[in-house]
Amino acid sequence: MMNTALKQKIIEVCDKKVAQKGSDVGLSFYAFFANKNDDPARLMEAATWWISTHQLDHFEKAIKIKKLAEETL
Template sequence: MNKEIRKKIIQVCNEKIAKKGENVGLSFYAFFKNKNENPKLLMEVATWWI
């Protein structure tokens, strides 16, 4: 996984945890503005997430 998306994932997760607590649910779609903006990267993250 590239460094840019890894940084974004950590940022989004940290923000969600800070706002809603450690038991917050999070979908990998949260890392994308639009789920179709980069289908190859979306599938890479989805595969990692699962």
Template sequence: MRAELRAKIIQICHKKIASKGDNVGLSFYAFFANKNDDPVLLMEAATWWIQTHQLDHFVKATTIKRMVEQGL
């Protein structure tokens, strides 16, 4: 996963955790606007989430943040 996407995921996870608490869940769609303005980056996130790690649709933001920070 490219550094740009890693940074974006960590930033969004921090924001969601700060506003909704440690139990907040999110999907990979949380990292993108409602319009598909970067389909390549969206597919990269989807591939990491669904194909590489076979995650459920909603996962705790703390889990995603930890995985990304660990380089998984």
């Protein structure tokens, strides 16, 4: 399971991207992190949730990702 703080970050980023670029905007799990790897444990947590748990493609629609994160809050 992914921790609550990361889920909330995912929801925030998805909302921001949709507001900026519209409901068709896609993103990868890297969108939730800075360009440098300053939190490898959290990055792996997000990657596991994205790839192993949900078997998502590299890029997915932000609205889909937000919904998945909200379902487990």
